[in-house]
Amino acid sequence: MSFHVQDLQAIEALIAFYAEAGIEFALDEEPHDRFAETEAEGRARAARASEAAGDNRGARAAPAGASPEPNRPPPFPQGAETADDAALAARAEARAAQSMEELRERLAAFDACGLKRTAKNLVFADGNPQARVMLVGEAPGRDEDLQGLPFVGRSGQLLDRMLATIGLDRTQVYIANIVPWRPPGNRTPTPQESAMCQPFLKRQIELCDPDILVCLGGPSAQALLGLTEGILRSRGKWFSYDTGRRTIRALATLHPAYLLRQPLQKRLAWRDLRALQKALQELPPRVD
Ligand code: URA
16 A cells, blocks of 8 residues: 555644544554444434334334444443433442442443543542542543553652652542543543542542542532632632531642642642641541
């Protein structure tokens, strides 16, 4: 096969476009015919609509034995037909989990959040699930997706250094994210994606039962504390958070990724870290 210069330029432009859009690597060994998938989806949708309307007109059923949506998890978990059903299923799944391990398993099997389809790994948590401090970030990035652990990339390394300044390491904190799968191109998770994953995160907080919750960045503070003002206004302030077992203290602070872009703001983060350190020192000893 011979290529013309124009072909090569077009391929180069396409790859540059993919890279800008955040598509950095192929997800599968085999190529997918997305046009065929879309047509099959359309046929399946039409068949469902026709069935719901109680007639056999309009839609041609997929040939016997053919899967209407090859290589795809179902859009909602088994038994869930709509986003509302899926949200109910998320709540039921999360509530049913009696331990962190069970919660991780149930989340790994949960198919209703679209982010799961493009992520390589579930990024459930890192650190000590019995810690007195739980930190919640926004979403896994590329390194986290590859390793299946939160905060292992550049912002994670900064987070480790920040924690070390107040004498903490990952054996003394528990770390999770608002969503446990990497959004394509590291975009901010949509409100729907956050909401779909929230029952699992809330149960994770309940099972960890920390004394202090730290929200890293605006999206985390919004999702968990319901804050609507910007993070630069809400950082450094203490809030209450109801874990389901009890009400604990919660602190909003700046996200390490923001601090990498705005290093001068580290002085604000340092104030928040000192406030966290003081609050930890004031905690009564834990009675287990
Ligand atoms: N940023 C986050 O919010 N979470 C991670 O796990 C990594 C980067």
